[in-house]
Amino acid sequence: MPDCRLYLITPPVLPDPARFAAEALAPALEAGDVAALQIRLKDAPDAAILRAAAAILPVAQSHGVAVLMNDRMDLAKASGCDGVHLGQQDGDPVAARKLLGAEATIGVTCHASRHLAMEAGEAGADYVAFGAFFPTSTKEVQHKAEPEILEWWSEMFEIPCVAIGGITAANCAPLVRAGADFLAVIGAVWAHPDGPAAGVRALEAAIRTA
Numbered sequence: 070m071p072d073c074r075l076y077l078i079t080p081p082v083l084p085d086p087a088r089f090a091a092e093a094l095a096p097a098l099e100a101g102d103v104a105a106l107q108i109r110l111k112d113a114p115d116a117a118i119l120r121a122a123a124a125i126l127p128v129a130q131s132h133g134v135a136v137l138m139n140d141r142m143d144l145a146k147a148s149g150c151d152g153v154h155l156g157q158q159d160g161d162p163v164a165a166r167k168l169l170g171a172e173a174t175i176g177v178t179c180h181a182s183r184h185l186a187m188e189a190g191e192a193g194a195d196y197v198a199f200g201a202f203f204p205t206s207t208k209e210v211q212h213k214a215e216p217e218i219l220e221w222w223s224e225m226f227e228i229p230c231v232a233i234g235g236i237t238a239a240n241c242a243p244l245v246r247a248g249a250d251f252l253a254v255i256g257a258v259w260a261h262p263d264g265p266a267a268g269v270r271a272l273e274a275a276i277r278t279a
Contacts, residue, residue, distance in 0.1 A: 073276050074104040075269065076231055076251040078139075079121070080259045083110060086124035093265045094125060097258055098132040100266035101273040104251060105174070107154050109139035122148035135174055142168050152176070154198070157185065162192040176231065180212035183221065190228050197222065198253065201234020202244060206256065216247035223248030238271040245279035252276070 077097065083089050097103065106129050110118050122138070126149060129136045137152045138145035142165045145153040152174030153165050165175045176196045177189035186197040199214045199222070214234070222230045229250035236244065237257040244252060254272060261268030 073245045073249055073279075074102055074251050075258075075272055075276075076105045076107070076253040077103055077258055078107045078109050078233075078253055078255045079125070080255065081109065081111060082113075083121050086121040089121075090124045090128045093259060095128050095132075097265035097269050098129065098134055100269040103132070103134050103269065105135040105137060105151075107137045107139050107253070108148075108150070109154075111139070115144060118144055119148050122150060126150070137174060137176065145169060145173075152195070154178070162189060162194045166193050181214035181218060182212075183218065186218075186222060186226075186230075190226060194228065196229040196231055196251070198231040198233050200232060200253070202232055203235030203237075203240055205235035216243045219244060219247035219249050223250070238268075238275040241272065241275050242279040245276050 108122055108125060110121060126136055135151040137154045138148060138150045139154050140156055140159040142153045142160055146168055152169060154176040155165060156178045162175045162177060174195045176198055177194045179186040179189055179197045179199055181199060189197050199218050201212065202214050219230055219232060231251040231253050232244040232249040233253035236252050236254050241252055257272060258265050258268035
């Protein structure tokens with residue numbers, strides 16, 4: 070079986086974080102093997118992001134799922150998250166490590182760049198994220214990645230790699246075969262017609278048969 074796990078990212082807007090945690094997140098985490106959850110609420114005020122984290126953290130941690138804050142190492146610290154995911158404009162892994170400590174998980178967006186990935190690894194990142202591999206409605210795609218970059222990375226380096234961008238059960242097989250350690254997904258789980266648990270089960274089945 071491929072050694073590839075799911076990495077969930079929250080929907081971009083959470084009007085009711087407590088309801089999301091109870092009715093969407095908990096069933097998703099109970100349905101299969103989820104390694105991590107990223108809180109990604111780009112346009113929300115800090116107070117709303119902290120409220121969301123307070124609702125999400127207990128549910129995720131009771132399932133053994135690491136919770137990472139998108140972009141903001143200060144909010145990762147304030148909320149008690151397990152780590153932070155940094156975009157290229159969001160500070161560096163060295164500063165994040167200093168703030169969050171040795172045990173924190175620190176990931177870095179590297180788009181489709183081998184150079185950025187190597188820099189992130191040298192700076193102490195715990196994982197690098199490549200993408201977007203497919204069109205996605207979540208954000209405007211400025212960087213298109215190909216599966217070859219996952220193959221190259223997994224052959225050359227020990228640090229895990231995450232594939233992101235429009236990933237679904239129907240299209241993920243080439244990424245799994247290329248060596249992705251994690252598949253980062255949003256719509257394929259939260260927008261699944263039969264609910265988040267069905268979304269997780271479908272992705273797990275696709276990973277197993279890739």
